[in-house]
Amino acid sequence: MNASNMDNSPTTVGGYLAARLEQIGLRQYFAVPGDYNLVLLDEFLTNRNLQMISCCNELNAGYAADGYARATGGPAAAIVTFSVGGLSLLNAIAGAYAEDLPVIAISGGPNTNSEAEYEFLHHTLGDVDYGYQREIFRRVTAEAVMIQHPTEAPRQIDRAIETALVKQKPVYLEIACNIAGATVSSPNPRTFNVRFSSDPTSLDQAVEHAAELLNAAIKPVLVAGVKLRAGGAVPAFQQLADSSGYAVAHMPNSKGFLDEQHPGFIGNYWGPVSSPGCGEIVESADLCLFAGATFTDYTTTGHTALINPQKMIRATSDSVILPTQTYNEVALADFLDGLTAKLKPNDASLAAFKRIQEPAQQPQPNGDDAPLTTRTLFSEIQGLLDEQSAVIAETGDSWFNGMQLDLPSGANFEIQLQYGSIGWSVGATLGYSIGLPERRVVALIGDGSFQLTAQEVSTMIRYETNPIIFLINNGGYTIEVEIHDGPYNTIKNWDYAGLVDVFNANDGNGWGCRVTTEKELSDAIAHAKQHDGLALIEVAIDRDDCSKNLLKWGGQVAKNNGRPPRRN
Known part of the structure; x- marks a missing residue:
């Protein structure tokens, strides 16, 4: 991700962070003010290319950042105050972590002198120990850092942003209230990594082995999973669906990733509550490629989905799991791109679906005054x-x-x-x-x-x-x-x-x-x-x-x- 031209004059810690967020594609951020983040918000407001969206409370600001990341396909940010704000934000950030969304959680923090001078502070737990919010956020972020010295701020900010982009997970940045306006160097132009790279040897072996199994199958099926988005693999999956001719389904949390008007689309695979005909085709296939799928009690309807592990290839965000072999350090998009070049077209599963496909039932109107159903x-x-x-x-x-x-x-x-x-x-x-x-x-x-x-x-x-x-x-x-x-x-x-x-x-x-x-x-x-x-x-x-x-x-x-x- 390349930087735009930037002013080389010194800036502040808050200005540096705002500039980096602009560089990685943000145009808005979500905020709730509090006395520990007011100087930080002032510094953000000096960046005329970013718009502050003021929310009613911190939980909603976090949910809004979640929705923003989904909409843009990139990172999002929420800015809150310490403790009373941060702990209200926590639930939304936990959700973003579970859903693989790179939300940058930013909190103001206590003055860097407060703990050393043994000050009891408002909005806190009443103990002179002010690292607890970072420790709590460690469990729901890919990285959690406290910025308490201007010299370290650019390095800490850049590292956290890159972690969010590469891992597609939230990160937490806490900026002490007396540091937000401190002078630092300008954010020099740089490139941020946005995806991890496959090991070439593992990738080649995984593609060859999976292609061999799929080309030998009689009725193979493709199923899209939720990790396709975090892996940047939605376009690669679409291309594989185009070229393979297989019947293609999605799991419930990946609905919308695949064009539902695609000629190979057969519906939603959700175990016993699948779309009509879809579950039967997926579960009767002699080999299914699940790309980016997660198998939880919710996605499998209480673990009642009838998938035989011996008839499944599972491509995760960083590995490919075959019935007899696992290949690690394989990026999902790379694997799907490799398969597209090697699979022989096979429409047997799609033909089987069309034989059992039921016409869509349209509800008949009951009359203008009929109660709604x-x-x-x-x-x-x-x-x-x-x-x-x-x-x-x-x-x-x-x-x-x-x-x-x-x-x-x-x-x-x-x-x-x-x-x-x-x-x-x-x-x-x-x-x-x-x-x-x-x-x-x-x-x-x-x-x-x-x-x-x-x-x-x-x-x-x-x-x-x-x-x-x-x-x-x-x-x-x-x-x-x-x-x-x-x-x-x-x-x-x-x-x-x-x-x-x-x-x-x-x-x-x-x-x-x-x-x-x-x-x-x-x-x-x-x-x-x-x-x-x-x-x-x-x-x-x-x-x-x-x-x-x-x-x-x-x-x-x-x-x-x-x-x-x-x-x-």
């Missing part, structure tokens, strides 16, 4: 999507209904399946809308999740973003109901559509409405499409109206959670 809602959402859409599906039933959407070529889709933090989608919608303003975000958010992070709708209005939010009001935490029900899954109802007027105050351009019938929904979507600003459509749905796949998935996950302890 989930099926009707998502049929209308399907009609809303185009090549500029970006769907963000919140944890819950939106996962399962979102999986059934047929994405137009060019449309994007985002889900936080590994970490599954409810409320993530509100901040992520903000960040995605800021990072990729030419796309219109369609956010699918349940009422329970929305209540955790609702404030950030006001930030979307403040910065004139234009997502369409479908707020699905069914009175509680539906996904938890299907895993394990109890009174704790019922929530206090809100006037969700009315919140838009609250957040508009005197100068906002948000629009909200509540719909209960098919005609009201159709009219609301038509209005939202024309509205130049945020649109929130509160959709009243029966509490027990959910996807049948959620029922099946929830039962299997509950069964897996409920296994009794093993006895020796």
